Amino acid sequence: MHVITSSCFLLLWMHTLTSVKSQAAVNCRNPVIEDGVVPGNVNEYNENDVLSYTCNPGYKRVQERDSRCTNSGGRSAWIPTPACEAIKCELMLPPVIGTIYEPSYRNRFSPGEKVRVTCGDRYWISEGRSRSRSAETTCKEDGQWTIRPVCQEVACSRPRDRYLLHWGDSWFQQKKLGDTVRYGCRSGYRRTDRATRATCTRDGWEPNPLCQEIPLCGRPPALEDGDVKNTTKERYNHSETIEYMCQSYYTMEGEPYRTCYNGKWTGQMRCLNPCVANEDEMRQHNITFKSNDYNKYLVHDEIIEFKCANGLPVGKVAMRQRCNSGVIVLPTCREDLS
Numbered sequence: 001m002h003v004i005t006s007s008c009f010l011l012l013w014m015h016t017l018t019s020v021k022s023q024a025a026v027n028c029r030n031p032v033i034e035d036g037v038v039p040g041n042v043n044e045y046n047e048n049d050v051l052s053y054t055c056n057p058g059y060k061r062v063q064e065r066d067s068r069c070t071n072s073g074g075r076s077a078w079i080p081t082p083a084c085e086a087i088k089c090e091l092m093l094p095p096v097i098g099t100i101y102e103p104s105y106r107n108r109f110s111p112g113e114k115v116r117v118t119c120g121d122r123y124w125i126s127e128g129r130s131r132s133r134s135a136e137t138t139c140k141e142d143g144q145w146t147i148r149p150v151c152q153e154v155a156c157s158r159p160r161d162r163y164l165l166h167w168g169d170s171w172f173q174q175k176k177l178g179d180t181v182r183y184g185c186r187s188g189y190r191r192t193d194r195a196t197r198a199t200c201t202r203d204g205w206e207p208n209p210l211c212q213e214i215p216l217c218g219r220p221p222a223l224e225d226g227d228v229k230n231t232t233k234e235r236y237n238h239s240e241t242i243e244y245m246c247q248s249y250y251t252m253e254g255e256p257y258r259t260c261y262n263g264k265w266t267g268q269m270r271c272l273n274p275c276v277a278n279e280d281e282m283r284q285h286n287i288t289f290k291s292n293d294y295n296k297y298l299v300h301d302e303i304i305e306f307k308c309a310n311g312l313p314v315g316k317v318a319m320r321q322r323c324n325s326g327v328i329v330l331p332t333c334r335e336d337l338s
C-alpha cells in the first residue's frame with residue numbers, strides 16, 4: 001500500500017515538472033550529420049518538430065525512431081541524436097543451438113560479404129522453399145541476409161497427401177526427425193512400400209507419397225467352356241468380384257469367383273466336361289443302358305448303369321460307372337462260348 005501511494009506521488013510530481021519546463025522556449029538548429037544530409041533549408045525548429053534527414057547510400061539511421069526537437073536538461077537537443085552508420089549485416093554470437101558459422105569470430109559483415117551456415121545433425125536451414133544442411137548467405141545492401149542464418153530443428157508438419165484417410169496423431173502436431181505416425185489411406189489407395197507408419201525425415205514424411213493407388217485390373221480372364229455372369233468392364237477396382245458360370249452340362253470345379261486384388265485377378269476354377277455315351281461304342285461293348293430313363297448326356301460325377309445287351313460281363317469294369325470330366329469307362333459283355 002505504501003509503495004503504491006509513493007509512486008502515485010512521484011508520477012504527479014514528474015507531470016508537474018514537465019508542465020513547468022515545457023513553458024521554456026525550445027528551439028533546435030540544423031544538426032551536422034556525418035554520412036547523412038538534412039534536405040531543404042529550414043534552420044530553426046520548435047519543440048516536438050521532427051527532423052527529416054537521410055543517410056548516404058550504404059548508410060542507415062542509427063536509431064529508427066524519429067529525432068524530435070526536445071528540451072533535455074534545460075537545453076534544446078535532437079533526441080535521439082540523428083546519426084548515420086554504415087549498413088552491416090549481423091549474426092547472433094554465439095549462434096543458436098545447431099548452427100555453425102564460417103567465419104565464426106565476427107558478427108558484423110558488410111554488404112557483399114558471405115557467411116557459410118552449417119547445421120547440426122538434427123537441424124536444417126531454409127533456402128527459399130528447400131531446406132538443407134548447409135547454406136551460404138550473403139549480406140545485402142539493406143543490411144539483411146539473403147538467407148536467414150539460423151538453423152532450425154528438422155520438423156515435419158501436417159502431411160499433405162490427398163489420399164490420406166486417417167492420421168494416428170493430431171493433424172497439427174509438429175513431429176521431429178525420426179518420429180513415426182500410424183496412418184491409413186482412402187479406399188482404392190494403400191500405404192506405399194507396405195509401410196505401416198510414416199516417418200519424419202529431412203526430406204519430409206516417408207514413404208513419399210504416403211499413399212499410392214492400388215492398381216486396377218483389366219478385363220477378367222476367359223474361362224474355358226464357361227463365361228462371366230456379370231456384364232464385363234474394361235477396368236476393375238481393387239476388391240471387385242465377378243462371378244463365373246459354365247456352359248450347360250459343364251460342371252464348375254472350385255469357387256465360381258474371381259476378385260481383383262492389387263491389380264491381379266485371383267480365384268481358380270475350371271469347367272469340367274460332360275460325358276456323352278456313344279451308342280456305337282456301347283454296341284461294340286455289347287451293352288445298353290440299364291434303364292430307359294438314362295440320357296446319353298451325363299454331367300461330371302453323374303452315375304450311370306449299364307447292362308449286357310447279350311452275354312455276360314467280362315473283365316473288371318463294373319456296370320455302374322461315374323462320368324469323370326468327360327470320360328466314362330464302358331464295361332464289356334460277351335457270350336460265353338466255352
Ligand SMILES: *[C@@H]1O[C@H](CO)[C@@H](O)[C@H](O)[C@H]1NC(C)=O
Binds near residue numbers: 187188235236237
Ligand atoms: C473405382 O472406385 C472409385 C471410387 O472408389 C470409382 O469412382 C471408380 O469409378 C471405380 N472404377 C471402376 C473402374 O469401377
Ligand SMILES: *[C@@H]1O[C@H](CO)[C@@H](O)[C@H](O)[C@H]1NC(C)=O
Binds near residue numbers: 230241243
Ligand atoms: C457380379 O455378380 C455378383 C452376383 O452374381 C455380385 O456379387 C458381384 O458384385 C458382381 N460384380 C460386379 C463387378 O458387378
Ligand SMILES: *[C@@H]1O[C@H](CO)[C@@H](O)[C@H](O)[C@H]1NC(C)=O
Binds near residue numbers: 284334
Ligand atoms: C460282343 O459279343 C460278340 C458275340 O458274343 C463277341 O464276338 C464280341 O467279341 C463281343 N464284343 C466285345 C468288345 O467283346
